[in-house]
Amino acid sequence: xxxxxxxxxxxxxxxxxxxxxxxxxxxxxxxxxxxxxxxxxxxxxxxxxxxxxxxxxxxxxxxxxxxxxxxxxxxxxxxxxxxxxxxxxxxxxxxxxxxxxxxxxxxxxxxxxxxxxxxxxxxxxxxxxxxxxxxxxxxxxxxxxxxxxxxxxxxxxxxxxxxxxxxxxxxxxxxxxxxxxxxxxxxxxxxxxxxxxxxxxxxxxxxxxxxxxxxxxxxxxxxxxxxxxxxxxxxxxxxxxxxxxxxxxxxxxxxxxxxxxxxxxxxxxxxxxxxxxxxxxxxxxxxxxxxxxxxxxxxxxxxxxxxxxxxxxxxxxxxxxxxxxxxxxxxxxxxxxxxxxxxxxxxxxxxxxxxxxxxxxxxxxxxxxxxxxxxxxxxxxxxxxxxxxxxxxxxxxxxxxxxxxxxxxxxxxxxxxxxxxxxxxxxxxxxxxxxxxxxxxxxxxxxxxxxxxxxxxxxxxxxxxxxxxxxxxxxxxxxxxxxxxxxxxxxxxxxxxxxx
Numbered sequence: 001x002x003x004x005x006x007x008x009x010x011x012x013x014x015x016x017x018x019x020x021x022x023x024x025x026x027x028x029x030x031x032x033x034x035x036x037x038x039x040x041x042x043x044x045x046x047x048x049x050x051x052x053x054x055x056x057x058x059x060x061x062x063x064x065x066x067x068x069x070x071x072x073x074x075x076x077x078x079x080x081x082x083x084x085x086x087x088x089x090x091x092x093x094x095x096x097x098x099x100x101x102x103x104x105x106x107x108x109x110x111x112x113x114x115x116x117x118x119x120x121x122x123x124x125x126x127x128x129x130x131x132x133x134x135x136x137x138x139x140x141x142x143x144x145x146x147x148x149x150x151x152x153x154x155x156x157x158x159x160x161x162x163x164x165x166x167x168x169x170x171x172x173x174x175x176x177x178x179x180x181x182x183x184x185x186x187x188x189x190x191x192x193x194x195x196x197x198x199x200x201x202x203x204x205x206x207x208x209x210x211x212x213x214x215x216x217x218x219x220x221x222x223x224x225x226x227x228x229x230x231x232x233x234x235x236x237x238x239x240x241x242x243x244x245x246x247x248x249x250x251x252x253x254x255x256x257x258x259x260x261x262x263x264x265x266x267x268x269x270x271x272x273x274x275x276x277x278x279x280x281x282x283x284x285x286x287x288x289x290x291x292x293x294x295x296x297x298x299x300x301x302x303x304x305x306x307x308x309x310x311x312x313x314x315x316x317x318x319x320x321x322x323x324x325x326x327x328x329x330x331x332x333x334x335x336x337x338x339x340x341x342x343x344x345x346x347x348x349x350x351x352x353x354x355x356x357x358x359x360x361x362x363x364x365x366x367x368x369x370x371x372x373x374x375x376x377x378x379x380x381x382x383x384x385x386x387x388x389x390x391x392x393x394x395x396x397x398x399x400x401x402x403x404x405x406x407x408x409x410x411x412x413x414x415x416x417x418x419x420x421x422x423x424x425x426x427x428x429x430x431x432x433x434x435x436x437x438x439x440x441x442x443x444x445x446x447x448x449x450x451x452x453x454x455x456x457x458x459x460x461x462x463x464x465x466x467x468x469x470x471x472x473x474x475x476x477x478x479x480x481x482x483x484x485x486x487x488x489x490x491x492x493x494x495x496x497x498x499x500x
Contacts, residue, residue: 004495011065013078018061020083024091025054027143028136031094035132043132046097053090077488081481088112088477091140098133100124102462105469112473114140116480117363119232119329119454120472122462126237131218134235138222141231142191144363144480190266191228198224198255205247227255229363232329232454241332249319252330260286260326260358262370264401279399282359285369285376286325293353294321300346317346320455325353327365329454338457344440347457351444354453355425365452365479367421370400371414378411420483424450424475431471432459450475 032047034040088111095107106122113120114137123129123137199220206216219235226233236242240252265283268276277283297317307313316333323330338347357366381396388394396406404410428446433439437459445459449472460472478486 022058296349
């Protein structure tokens with residue numbers, strides 16, 4: 001029997017959703033300050049309106065949804081999925097007011113792309129937007145990489161036992177420290193430390209390339225945010241191709257590869273357990289699948305012979321494949337180059353890289369290396385069982401922070417999530433084909449959205465069909481939350497109509 005949610009359940013969901021939206025309002029203070037520093041008065045007013053809307057919603061739910069009940073698992077999952085929808089709608093206010101979007105849906109698309117660290121965008125005239133708006137775009141990816149729930153846990157949750165349930169609903173299940181709120185703060189400590197180091201390296205490089213101190217600093221911070229969060233937003237329409245610098249590419253690649261690793265792995269290394277780097281199943285899986293995807297892309301490029309020498313070939317191939325595999329979305333080629341020069345085989349190599357993605361509990365999307373490793377170990381276990389005596393007890397172990405014994409429940413959960421990703425990838429590809437796009441291009445774009453990668457082969461544009469925009473937005477949302485909280489929200493909606 002399905003139990004219909006009661007008023008008390010909605011109060012709990014509303015109260016904690018409001019806390020998350022208050023966190024979004026706090027985030028807008030930084031782009032507001034940026035706009036004021038550069039005398040951008042219209043953008044400053046737009047952010048004030050956005051902040052006001054978030055505060056009204058946040059404090060309004062505090063008043064209307066007063067309750068002492070703590071979050072249950074279902075509450076936490078629904079808060080995680082529902083708050084992302086509200087945060088997208090309210091976060092899009094400054095975007096829409098800027099005048100750089102054809103519709104409010106386009107503005108919401110870009111906000112969802114930022115929160116989910118995807119990097120696809122429908123913003124028009126990117127090269128001439130305000131500093132405040134550019135700061136907001138990149139802050140979205142940086143905060144979204146950590147998780148907007150993590151922001152609320154860091155500042156607005158006070159010791160609630162249900163906080164972990166919201167944290168898990170955002171696609172994370174690693175506790176770096178015993179307390180989940182301390183874990184959220186540890187995640188920010190890791191990210192802010194890398195922000196200082198990475199931005200400094202990019203700033204020095206930018207000034208060496210001829211950028212002024214202020215412009216170089218802003219670009220360094222923004223590119224770092226896009227790289228570390230594997231978000232892919234960049235301050236110029238040519239993305240990282242704009243800098244025409246091997247050094248800039250190397251630094252950004254190092255940042256987005258490190259950013260794609262599990263926060264638990266970062267914390268293990270920070271606390272002295274460096275052996276985790278070579279033993280962790282996700283690291284092993286990542287480098288194996290990266291090499292496979294690189295070989296596929298290389299075969300496609302060699303077949304067409306489009307680059308003059310091995311260095312140029314490797315430089316372009318590695319950057320795009322690594323960017324796709326970490327689900328970053330930075331690119332050093334024009335989007336249509338994938339179609340006009342790379343060809344179907346090389347595009348499929350990049351598509352496979354995006355579909356697999358990087359690490360769980362990181363800023364990356366996709367199947368995740370841990371699930372690929374689990375499925376591979378399950379295959380090995382089954383082969384061992386087939387060739388072993390019937391009386392043998394076959395035990396397969398795998399290592400992620402601790403060494404564990406592989407069980408059927410773990411394999412089943414991994415397969416469920418992977419099949420869910422395959423489902424949304426297929427949905428987006430079918431819609432693209434329905435509107436007349438080539439299958440390879442449709443699949444490329446759909447996987448990019450669903451895995452939160454952000455690379456584009458040119459299908460995405462402001463004049464594409466509205467249904468495709470909606471489907472891609474849904475893919476970004478579902479892929480970032482890894483489906484469980486989405487399933488919970490769907491169950492709540494069903495319970496409202498059919499529950500007793």
